[in-house]
Amino acid sequence: MTRHSLTAALLAAHALLAGMPALAQDAAARLDALDKRISRLEDLNQIERLQKVYGYFVDKGQWTQLSELFADDATLEIGGKGLFLGKKRVLEYMQTAFGPDGAKEGLLANHMQFQPIPDVSPDGKTGWIRSRAFVMSVGGWGLPLYEDAFVKQNGVWKFKRESGPFTMYTSWAGWGKNALNNTWPDKFDPPPDLPPSTIYLTYPAYYIIPFHYPNPVTGKAFVPDKAEVGAYAAPPGTKTQADWHGIGRLADGTQPIAEPPRE
Amino acid sequence: MSARFMLLASLAAAMLPAPALAQDLQARVNAYKQRVEMLEAQDAIENLQATYGYYFDKGLWDQAAGLFTADGSFEYGMRGVYVGQAHIRRAMLLFGPQGLAAGHLNNHMQLQSVITVARDGLTAKARWQGMVMLAQPNANGVWGVGLYENDYVREKGVWKIAKLHFYLTALTDYDEGFAKNTIRADGPSALFPPDKPPSVAYRSLPGAYIPPFSFPHPVTGKDLSHPVEPADSVLGVRQ
Numbered sequence: 001m002t003r004h005s006l007t008a009a010l011l012a013a014h015a016l017l018a019g020m021p022a023l024a025q026d027a028a029a030r031l032d033a034l035d036k037r038i039s040r041l042e043d044l045n046q047i048e049r050l051q052k053v054y055g056y057f058v059d060k061g062q063w064t065q066l067s068e069l070f071a072d073d074a075t076l077e078i079g080g081k082g083l084f085l086g087k088k089r090v091l092e093y094m095q096t097a098f099g100p101d102g103a104k105e106g107l108l109a110n111h112m113q114f115q116p117i118p119d120v121s122p123d124g125k126t127g128w129i130r131s132r133a134f135v136m137s138v139g140g141w142g143l144p145l146y147e148d149a150f151v152k153q154n155g156v157w158k159f160k161r162e163s164g165p166f167t168m169y170t171s172w173a174g175w176g177k178n179a180l181n182n183t184w185p186d187k188f189d190p191p192p193d194l195p196p197s198t199i200y201l202t203y204p205a206y207y208i209i210p211f212h213y214p215n216p217v218t219g220k221a222f223v224p225d226k227a228e229v230g231a232y233a234a235p236p237g238t239k240t241q242a243d244w245h246g247i248g249r250l251a252d253g254t255q256p257i258a259e260p261p262r263e
Numbered sequence: 264m265s266a267r268f269m270l271l272a273s274l275a276a277a278m279l280p281a282p283a284l285a286q287d288l289q290a291r292v293n294a295y296k297q298r299v300e301m302l303e304a305q306d307a308i309e310n311l312q313a314t315y316g317y318y319f320d321k322g323l324w325d326q327a328a329g330l331f332t333a334d335g336s337f338e339y340g341m342r343g344v345y346v347g348q349a350h351i352r353r354a355m356l357l358f359g360p361q362g363l364a365a366g367h368l369n370n371h372m373q374l375q376s377v378i379t380v381a382r383d384g385l386t387a388k389a390r391w392q393g394m395v396m397l398a399q400p401n402a403n404g405v406w407g408v409g410l411y412e413n414d415y416v417r418e419k420g421v422w423k424i425a426k427l428h429f430y431l432t433a434l435t436d437y438d439e440g441f442a443k444n445t446i447r448a449d450g451p452s453a454l455f456p457p458d459k460p461p462s463v464a465y466r467s468l469p470g471a472y473i474p475p476f477s478f479p480h481p482v483t484g485k486d487l488s489h490p491v492e493p494a495d496s497v498l499g500v501r502q
Contacts, residue, residue, distance in 0.1 A: 027288050028288065105494065
């Protein structure tokens, strides 16, 4: 821009702002709106980042660092194990169930994180994600799903709730020959603070954890089946699914068809 | 809000010196522009690395090498460091001919990006999870996995790979699985030696090396660039 035109532009801007405070106020309001939109994108990124970093910490047994991703009053529920309340219990669960902090020679337990659908509340204080992991381990393969909640405290996003129901777990024999139906509260230490929020079976049955967000095209919410058994053999509302409620499960939630994979 | 207060407030707003108000608006626009540029940079880097993966999968070595800066470096597992596009292209030829050969599968999925763009918007770092599926004629399939810790640089507005380091951490036979079988990662090639030896000596599975994290802990801000490495029965205990 030439010096002349720059001066002219500055003079024009000055006259505009001096003469019309209302216009400046309008500009400020538009900038406020822009700030909210940019903040939302940044928040969505940060929520995705937390979920990915969680995965990297699981891979290498970085339990202390993992627990520090959680808010003090956060909850954690993985598979059919039940609910653990608070950051300290998250750490205790990880270190008791999976061993002390650190990677171990001969061990592979990668929880590759992908397909994230993050969301954030209009006030920017609460977030959610639906995402999944593909587990590649010395014990075999696994498919956890996640419906997690996040909270922004002093400008920092943290896990508020981790809900990680299993879709399928199998040994190296593969899911055509072997499947772990689920875990349950007393399957291994430590015991949970609360029983599982839902009783369900994994593959070859299936359970659909409710979506935190509506269908992006129709805008309709996903309505979970209201029957007492949370396992699905067919889509909610079908006869096959209705029949399924009374069969296929023992009182303790187990349906052992194979030895669970060892990790 | 009382009428009197509203009147005072509007008077105060009107009396604000106009240049100061303009400066305030300009400062906000500048700050938002920078934040949007950071988001755009992350997006461009995500696409750049994903594109690298798509090219590498299909043996498009010319195209993959073209994503690097002129003095960019490429390091895959324990093969050593190759510097510059010409050497990177030849390093990739060690994986098969341009375009791959019949019956080859060379999938290197690019997942789980954690991208950190520098404040000046000119450089960036990222960690990626790299699942690997390999096949070649007359041999069983191979499963693998590893981690990328890469550097990127923006040259004339275009993001390029300045350093690609794929820490191949595990390889196994398709049927045997990691518990029964681990395939040793290839070392430096005798056919086309690297420009520099491997930047880090580690063993893939049964070794359990943790590549240093390029980002701090997202909640505590603690440095993660020196993770506690596990004891290794071959290499001994690391510091």
